[in-house]
Amino acid sequence: MLLDYDRMGWLRVALLGFTALVAGFLLLPVVFIVLLSFGSSRWLAFPPPGWTLKWYQELFADPAWLNAALTSARIATMTAILAVAIGLLASFALVRGRFAGREILRGLLLTPMVLPVVVFAIAIYAFFLRLGLGGTTIGFVIAHTVLALPFAIIPIATALEGFDKSIEDAAIVCGASPLEARLRITLPSIRIGIFSAAIFSFLASWDEVVVAIFMASPSLQTLPVKIWGSLRSDLSPVIAAASSLLVGLTLALMVMTALLHRKFRT
Amino acid sequence: MDETVRAVSSRSRVAVMSVETRRNFGTVRVPAGLNGLLPALILIMLFFVIPVLALLLRSVTEPEPGLQNYAALLGDGTYARVFFNTFLVAALVTVATVLVAFPVAWMLAIMPSGLASIIFGIIILSMWTNLLTRTYAWMVLLQRTGVINRTLMTIGVIDHPLPLINNLTGVTIGMVYIMLPFMILPLVGTLRAIDPMTLRAASLCGASPFQAFRRILVPLSLPGVAAGGLMVFVMSLGYFVTPALLGGTSNMMLAEMIAQMVQSLLNWGLGSAAAFILLVVTMVLYALQLRLVGARRTSGGI
Numbered sequence: 001m002l003l004d005y006d007r008m009g010w011l012r013v014a015l016l017g018f019t020a021l022v023a024g025f026l027l028l029p030v031v032f033i034v035l036l037s038f039g040s041s042r043w044l045a046f047p048p049p050g051w052t053l054k055w056y057q058e059l060f061a062d063p064a065w066l067n068a069a070l071t072s073a074r075i076a077t078m079t080a081i082l083a084v085a086i087g088l089l090a091s092f093a094l095v096r097g098r099f100a101g102r103e104i105l106r107g108l109l110l111t112p113m114v115l116p117v118v119v120f121a122i123a124i125y126a127f128f129l130r131l132g133l134g135g136t137t138i139g140f141v142i143a144h145t146v147l148a149l150p151f152a153i154i155p156i157a158t159a160l161e162g163f164d165k166s167i168e169d170a171a172i173v174c175g176a177s178p179l180e181a182r183l184r185i186t187l188p189s190i191r192i193g194i195f196s197a198a199i200f201s202f203l204a205s206w207d208e209v210v211v212a213i214f215m216a217s218p219s220l221q222t223l224p225v226k227i228w229g230s231l232r233s234d235l236s237p238v239i240a241a242a243s244s245l246l247v248g249l250t251l252a253l254m255v256m257t258a259l260l261h262r263k264f265r266t
Numbered sequence: 267m268d269e270t271v272r273a274v275s276s277r278s279r280v281a282v283m284s285v286e287t288r289r290n291f292g293t294v295r296v297p298a299g300l301n302g303l304l305p306a307l308i309l310i311m312l313f314f315v316i317p318v319l320a321l322l323l324r325s326v327t328e329p330e331p332g333l334q335n336y337a338a339l340l341g342d343g344t345y346a347r348v349f350f351n352t353f354l355v356a357a358l359v360t361v362a363t364v365l366v367a368f369p370v371a372w373m374l375a376i377m378p379s380g381l382a383s384i385i386f387g388i389i390i391l392s393m394w395t396n397l398l399t400r401t402y403a404w405m406v407l408l409q410r411t412g413v414i415n416r417t418l419m420t421i422g423v424i425d426h427p428l429p430l431i432n433n434l435t436g437v438t439i440g441m442v443y444i445m446l447p448f449m450i451l452p453l454v455g456t457l458r459a460i461d462p463m464t465l466r467a468a469s470l471c472g473a474s475p476f477q478a479f480r481r482i483l484v485p486l487s488l489p490g491v492a493a494g495g496l497m498v499f500v501m502s503l504g505y506f507v508t509p510a511l512l513g514g515t516s517n518m519m520l521a522e523m524i525a526q527m528v529q530s531l532l533n534w535g536l537g538s539a540a541a542f543i544l545l546v547v548t549m550v551l552y553a554l555q556l557r558l559v560g561a562r563r564t565s566g567g568i
Contacts, residue, residue, distance in 0.1 A: 002475060002483050003462035005376040011475065019373045022366060023385050026392040026446065029403030032413070036406065044406050046413045086305045093302035109306055112314055114552050116504020118521040119541045120318065122528045127317035146314050149306060207396050210506050214529070227398045231511060235406060243399035250394045254387070 030247055037240035044235060055241040065242060068226035075137060075222060076205040079144040083201035084194060086145070087152030092182075094153070095160045113150035117210040120147070125214040135217030143211050148201035155200065159193025160186075192264050199253060318545075321538045328535035335539035345523075345540075352520040355434065355509065356502035359441040363449045363498050364491060366442065371453035372483075376462075393447040401511050404440045405431065408512070432514035440512040441505065445498045452497075456490025489558060496555040500548055520544050 005012065032046075037055055039048025059065050094106050112120065124143045125134065133139035163186060171181035187194070209224040216225040223242075230239050325335050339345045374382050392400070407413050408430040415427040430436055464486070468478040506521040513519065518526075520540065527537035 002465045002478055003376055003457075003460060004466070005378070015369050015373050019370045019385065022370045022446070023388045025443070026388050029400050029407065029443070030392060030395055032407060033399060033403045036403075043411075045411075046406075046416075086309060089302035089304075090306035093300060097300055097303070099300055105303060105307070108315075109310055112310070114500070114548065115318070116506075116521060116544055116548055118504060118506045118524050119321070119545050120314065122524065122537060122541060123317040123321040124313065125528075126321060126324070126534070127313070142309075142313050146309060149309070153306075203394065207398075209398060210525075213525075224396070224398055227396075227402070231398065231402055231405070235402070235409075239402055240406075243396065243402055246396040246399050250391060250396070254390060254394065 033240050034244045034247055037237065037244040039237065042237060044237060044240075055237040058238050059241045059245075062238075064221075065223075065226060065238075068221045068223045071137075071220060072206055072223040075140045075144060076202045078137075078141045079148050079205035080198050080202040082141065082145045083148040083152040083204075084156075084197050087149055087156055087197055087201075088194065090149075091153055091157040091160050095157050096165070109153060110150045112146050117147070117208075121211040121214045124211065128215070134215060135220050137220065140212070140215055140220070140222070143215060144205035144208055145201075147208060147211065148204040151200035151204050152197040155193040155196035156190065157193075159190035163189050192261065195260060195264075196257075199257060203253075322542050322545075324534050325539035325542050328538075335535045336543075338536060339539055339543065348518055348520055348523050349543075351517045352503060355437055355441070355513075355517070355519060356499050358434070358438050359445060359502045360495050360499040362438060362442045363445045364495050367446055367449035367453055367494070368487075368491070370446075371450045371457055374450065374454045375457035389447045389450060392443075397444070397507055400443065401440060401508050404436070404443065405511060408436055408439065431512060434513075434517055436512035436514075437509050437517070437519075440508045441502055444508060445501065448501065449494045449498055452494050453487070453490050456487050460486045493555055493559045496551060496558065500551045500555065503551075504544055504548055 002008070002011075008015070036044060036046060036048070038051050038053070039046065040050040040052040040054070041048050090109060094102065094109075120143075124146075128134040128136075128139045128143075133142070167189070168181045168186050171185045172178055176184070207224060208222075209228060212222045212225045213228060216222065221229075223246075227239060227242060230236060326333060328335075370385075374385055377385070409415075410427045410429075410431075412430070414430065415424075418424045419427065428435075430439070460483070465478050465482055468482050469475070473481070504521050505519070506525060509519040510522045510525075513522075521544070524537050524540045524544065527533045527540065531537075
């Protein structure tokens, strides 16, 4: 009865009302920030006295914002490529390998996801200071790849577990080399996993704040570092404009994921 | 019929054998497939394990060898307050998240799929939106002259603006907002796995809806609630960004204190000792969570 949607009576009304309320709570900041970015009040009065595009103009007129966005895009792209490549190799070994300590190795590779980021951030910051990698693109990419690796391994390994290996074996029996069978049979079959891995590891780097705050130098700032800096000084509406563009990006990624999922399934 | 089955199975046996043979004569692979792990292991050892161990080493060597950093952290009232605050916020956030997430997950588990996918879409949108964007929105919404205070004053609920930011209230609202998807999504899975028949049986046996809820639904979903709640608690313990932006100086949390010790005070010894304490607490709770989830394996199937 309690799990029968059609026979819950008043309880259903109450629970649906509560769910709608929570959905509104989840949606509120996102919608609010987009509306705010078009408001004309510098003091973030809401509802705004008028509508304007000037915060977007200010945003695009400031090369620091554009540079930060480009830096983030560059680092996140490199991170996604590296994490997917390394994660793909690791997933094959984790899913198919039969060796002692497999569980421990799996746990080790997923630890960066669990350890509080601030601990890793100061550890890698100190380490890179010694190696002279602090504030460099390569340092950023390495640190972010460590953090993104679990997000690449999990979807790929899940997809690989759902893939019937006998299909790959059949290709080998039919004369394909093991490498060819993997490239032409297995990889296309687990592409949803690989695609999710790419998106997740891109986002893991693109949105990463804590490591970035420590690693950033005046000449190398990612977008989150730029936003962080602005947030600490004032709550300018320019941040709302930048944030709205990020919301747009999120929506685009969601639509892309949904479309690709649909396409892959048929 | 039987013949064909046998023929197919013997053919496939041959196929499997030939694959096995090929494998045996292939390149020398010491333990099958371990090579693939090498890049990942090198990355994690070199840029994760070693830096973290080096950091922990500093906690007992700086400024001089010994345990004085830990003694200082555990013996001082100021630091004790930070530890207390961290646990308080994490506990508050966990309880609030569980209470809010449970009814939503319950509905999502049984809702018609069209309606559910809209709610799922909203959850994913909020989860994937940039963390700083969401926190910024709450900073503006909750400030003294923010929308929430103004609305409440216009309606006439309050006369003076409520202090909603730079205190415990602000951190809790901001953190619950961030943690909700992490609680709702796994809980939907737990609730979907419960057989609706058990509840129908309960009501046939005369249980009131409340009894059925308390004695059937809650106990059956408890493993999911516990695992999700523990995950939220662990994540909240080490959270940095939201407490730093929405919290006040009087209720600083551990992660922020660690960052401050290292970045502003340059006290690496004390900072790494605090980091070590956070690491141990996190890992112990994580191990507990893994045990709770047990054979059903967390982290999406692997």
